[in-house]
Amino acid sequence: MPGTHRFRTAALLAAVTTVLTLAGCGTEPGGDAQAAFVSGSGGLDTVPPAGRRPAPAISGNDLEGRPVSLQGFAGKVVVVNLWGSWCSACRAEAKGLELAFEKYRDQGVQFLGINTRDTDVTNAEQFESGHGIGYPSIFDPDGTQILKFPKGSLNPEALPTTLVVDRQGRLAARAMKAVSVDDLDALISPLLAEH
Template sequence: MSACRAFRRPVPRRRTTLPAVFAAVAAMALTACGSGENPKSGGQTQFVQGAGGVSVVNDKSARQSAPGLDGKTLEGKALDLGKEYKGKIVVLNVWGSWCSPCRAEAKNLVTVAGDYKSKGVEFVGLNTRDADPAPALKFEKEFGVPYPSFYDSAGELLLRFPKGSLNPQFIPSTVFIDRDGKIAARAIKALSEEELRKTLDPLVAEK
């Protein structure tokens, strides 16, 4: 299933670029709705380019640290990922209420979040490009989302991911952060329950 562009609407006959506010980070320019292929790795990142838009860093020593993510949730509550989920495996899902693939994967995220909570896995959303939180809150209510979501309408939290890391590049994207706060995997498409479990099980088994 295709992913959606992240920061601007398509422009006919032109490659998608970031809006002016993101010009300084053009390296994060997002391409058109997903082909399922992964971008080439950059810097020292060593990851396996998995089929279907999922990339995994099997070597723990090669994983890059996740950026500090803190801000307000859709409900207006303060959330600091590093402090509140320290020592936990975190599944960070980037989504928007306007995104059809996000709707398609929502039930899968909710189910797996419930199944893996007792295994030390926490799910967190990162809502972006919703100019008003109301549609996003309606989305969460519709799908029974039990975990919090950052409200990041301007994409500022997304820009904290370092160049060359397994950074979110589509909507939806899902980033898997290990117990040490390192980026272990990234998906750049809507995920099935099977794909979520297949990515999480090795992380849960890590010592």
């Protein structure tokens, strides 16, 4: 059946693309997106205010089934962390994210997780409980919310990825690695100083 073979080939190519993207191999060298941001040291990228693009309308239910959205935190600096319970680098950065959340929560900074590729919410709940995570995470098992980030912007290309949205709702910074409290300080502090 020729149609079945084409379908299987297309499905295989889509799966390979997904794996490469999650492995961090899906970046596009050279495009105009690269010209818009300044790479810092250690995998931290920032965008000057004039070059920032609006963050997408991210929304869904948190791990307890309550609705949550990025736009619900309008006027705040928002740290968006993409993670999976199965991801060892995500486990490594969890404590630092929670420490930074506690440090900045009274300074107009909100943290929001996006849990992906966990097919059972129980795994995600156990991850958050085990790491003492106090901020909400959207349950996004099929990556629907992640795909809303515009290609050619500071879009996530690997897990974990941490994105920082400025007070005007624009994508301002990205870390495509397990972040430390120092990394988060370097991404958040300049945005708090902006008026």
